[in-house]
Amino acid sequence: xxxxxxxxxxxxxxxxxxxxxxxxxxxxxxxxxxxxxxxxxxxxxxxxxxxxxxxxxxxxxxxxxxxxxxxxxxxxxxxxxxxxxxxxxxxxxxxxxxxxxxxxxxxxxxxxxxxxxxxxxxxxxxxxxxxxxxxxxxxxxxxxxxxxxxxxxxxxxxxxxxxxxxxxxxxxxxxxxxxxxxxxxxxxxxxxxxxxxxxxxxxxxxxxxxxxxxxxxxxxxxxxxxxxxxxxxxxxxxxxxxxxxxxxxxxxxxxxxxxxxxxxx
Amino acid sequence: xxxxxxxxxxxxxxxxxxxxxxxxxxxxxxxxxxxxxxxxxxxxxxxxxxxxxxxxxxxxxxxxxxxxxxxxxxxxxxxxxxxxxxxxxxxxxxxxxxxxxxxxxxxxxxxxxxxxxxxxxxxxxxxxxxxxxxxxxxxxxxxxxxxxxxxx
Amino acid sequence: xxxxxxxxxxxxxxxxxxxxxxxxxxxxxxxxxxxxxxxxxxxxxxxxxxxxxxxxxxxxxxxxxxxxxxxxxxxxxxxxxxxxxxxxxxxxxxxxxxxxxxxxxx
Numbered sequence: 001x002x003x004x005x006x007x008x009x010x011x012x013x014x015x016x017x018x019x020x021x022x023x024x025x026x027x028x029x030x031x032x033x034x035x036x037x038x039x040x041x042x043x044x045x046x047x048x049x050x051x052x053x054x055x056x057x058x059x060x061x062x063x064x065x066x067x068x069x070x071x072x073x074x075x076x077x078x079x080x081x082x083x084x085x086x087x088x089x090x091x092x093x094x095x096x097x098x099x100x101x102x103x104x105x106x107x108x109x110x111x112x113x114x115x116x117x118x119x120x121x122x123x124x125x126x127x128x129x130x131x132x133x134x135x136x137x138x139x140x141x142x143x144x145x146x147x148x149x150x151x152x153x154x155x156x157x158x159x160x161x162x163x164x165x166x167x168x169x170x171x172x173x174x175x176x177x178x179x180x181x182x183x184x185x186x187x188x189x190x191x192x193x194x195x196x197x198x199x200x201x202x203x204x205x206x207x208x209x210x211x212x213x214x215x216x217x218x219x220x221x222x223x224x225x226x227x228x229x230x231x232x233x234x235x236x237x238x239x240x241x242x243x244x245x246x247x248x249x250x251x252x253x254x255x256x257x258x259x260x261x262x263x264x265x
Numbered sequence: 266x267x268x269x270x271x272x273x274x275x276x277x278x279x280x281x282x283x284x285x286x287x288x289x290x291x292x293x294x295x296x297x298x299x300x301x302x303x304x305x306x307x308x309x310x311x312x313x314x315x316x317x318x319x320x321x322x323x324x325x326x327x328x329x330x331x332x333x334x335x336x337x338x339x340x341x342x343x344x345x346x347x348x349x350x351x352x353x354x355x356x357x358x359x360x361x362x363x364x365x366x367x368x369x370x371x372x373x374x375x376x377x378x379x380x381x382x383x384x385x386x387x388x389x390x391x392x393x394x395x396x397x398x399x400x401x402x403x404x405x406x407x408x409x410x411x412x413x414x415x416x417x
Numbered sequence: 418x419x420x421x422x423x424x425x426x427x428x429x430x431x432x433x434x435x436x437x438x439x440x441x442x443x444x445x446x447x448x449x450x451x452x453x454x455x456x457x458x459x460x461x462x463x464x465x466x467x468x469x470x471x472x473x474x475x476x477x478x479x480x481x482x483x484x485x486x487x488x489x490x491x492x493x494x495x496x497x498x499x500x501x502x503x504x505x506x507x508x509x510x511x512x513x514x515x516x517x518x519x520x521x522x523x
Contacts, residue, residue, distance in 0.1 A: 045321035054424035211326035214486035265325030371434030376491035
């Protein structure tokens with residue numbers, strides 16, 4: 001273990017010890033009016049990076065996505081535009097309601113999974129690898145068309161079981177530290193962990209440009225980072241646990257405006 | 266005017282990214298930074314003043330640190346900023362960027378984003394058309410990111 | 418070609434100082450990182466950025482590995498005449514990218 005990892009484990013263990021002295025019943029959800037986007041925890045200069053479309057590194061990905069949208073792919077030789085036309089019209093509001101239920105699969109899918117479903121079924125093209133540059137540019141471009149719109153995933157009798165599964169994951173103690181997401185993100189979001197602010201963990205701007213990655217990444221990548229930090233055995237990309245967690249987090253952030261492509265530290 | 270401001274910085278590692286680790290590389294030292302500055306300035310005195318180096322008061326991540334250099338100058342053909350150079354003390358190399366300006370710039374200003382590997386001094390040097398050199402420096406504190414990414 | 422994002426005002430008054438912002442997609446691999454096997458990853462950076470205005474060089478910058486990934490450089494120039502600003506980035510491994518912007522100066 002590196003010094004940094006050892007230090008992280010110590011700090012996390014301290015929080016864990018403190019948290020476990022609290023009652024073990026479900027911690028309270030953050031009241032809707034007290035919710036804050038990760039944007040509000042950032043310094044002025046990082047916020048400025050996000051606010052300026054001409055200086056936001058995430059916009060490079062959005063521009064690449066605009067090109068990819070027009071690119072013909074697969075044996076069907078079709079582009080996204082061939083079916084969906086002008087994305088600023090057809091994709092408006094789409095990213096804000098993902099993960100969304102896919103009837104054929106009988107479960108919610110993420111936006112990235114939806115792109116790959118389209119590629120396979122409509123374009124007869126091979127799936128784009130998780131976290132691949134091309135997949136991120138497409139989800140960034142689609143996400144950009146929902147910027148400013150309220151997050152609004154659909155919860156009905158079909159998606160409710162998956163929402164509950166995602167919530168259960170969020171509240172479940174896991175891994176070597178026996179630690180649950182809620183302990184930081186519901187109970188300790190006003191505090192700091194190893195010098196960095198603990199946010200409320202609302203996925204308000206994905207895919208986003210993370211300074212730590214020096215590049216774009218999806219919500220799943222960020223979740224897997226956290227899960228590693230918690231010393232939990234990680235879930236593979238596309239795992240149902242991750243998609244259900246995405247659904248829960250987007251529901252938890254319902255009504256908050258989407259900021260894609262966001263910038264985060 | 267000398268400005269020494271302690272600023273708080275989050276996350277230092279140059280080695281972000283799956284599967285990559287940073288083995289402690291050779292580092293610039295205050296001496297090698299001084300040598301790099303001397304290469305630019307030569308035997309001319311390096312004066313404090315005219316230059317303002319702005320680094321944010323709270324930087325979350327050392328991978329990408331916004332900075333702006335502003336030099337007081339009328340930017341006329343007779344009196345202008347010829348160049349702005351930025352140096353650092355503890356990254357592996359002392360140089361960051363060297364920009365050539367001139368009267369057509371209109372303003373002696375430069376903005377960019379740099380990497381900061383550790384708590385250290387960052388120095389901006391402006392070269393004026395009369396051959397004089399002016400500088401500003403900021404003392405920066407760097408901490409480490411909270412959650413590290415594992416390969417795969 | 419690498420993706421670029423340039424911000425130059427479309428119009429300006431003669432003599433006005435205009436702000437130019439440039440962003441380009443590039444990893445700026447420092448040469449100081451090592452992979453899981455301990456092997457050094459070779460340096461791969463943009464080392465030079467030049468801006469010309471109607472063919473005349475108005476700005477130049479030499480970049481080092483300390484410049485963050487996806488280099489952002491903002492500077493200014495005096496609007497002298499209508500025409501074209503050309504931006505050129507060059508670097509390791511034969512990297513080259515060019516972008517243009519037109520401006521109308523009244």
